[in-house]
Amino acid sequence: MFLGTHHPKLDDKGRLTLPAKFRDALAGGLMVTKGQDHCLYVFPRDEFEQMARKVAEAPFTNEAVRAYQRYLFAGTDEQRPDGQGRIAIAPELRRYAGLNKECVVVGAMTRLEIWQADRWQSYLEENEEGYAQAREEVLPGVF
Template structure:
């Protein structure tokens, strides 16, 4: 399970150092793809394959399904961390997420998310008040 918030820097070559505590889980390969809210999702390869299988089973006769499949699969890049735990973020993925030097990597249970630091702060500012309200919708009766 991926948890926590980390603030690595994107280097001049477009490489990002993954948090050390996640490297073992990602050592077998990972998939970087466009996420919602203009962040990037990082899935361990096995987790991505499970999700991709479900997406591929959806009826491609549906226009929305085809569009989602195209966007997801065309925007995914397979990576293997180097000896220092770095991955290369493809230019198109950096553009999509608006990544600058200062990044934030958050654990989001089954995946990591990579955000531009300023975008992450804006997201937090905009959604902080709705967090308590969403609890009942996401987990009714739990608290």
């Protein structure tokens, strides 16, 4: 389970040090892909494979499905953290997410999200009120 917010820096070689508390869960390999909202998603390999099977089962006769499948699978990079817990973020993925030195890694239960720090702050500011209002729609009867 991935939770919390962390603030690692991207080094000059495009490497990001993963938060120490997540390294064991990702030591067997991970998949970095383009996420929604111009962030990157980081999945443990087995979690990505489960999700990818569901995406692959969608009817490829649907144009939107084909486009989504192409974008997702073509934009995915397999990584294995080095001894210091670093992963190399491919240039195209860095471009897509607008990553430079200041990053935010957000735990999102089954995945991590990597955001450019200022984009993450803007996202929080734009969506804070929506979060406060959405609890009954998302989780009726839980709170």
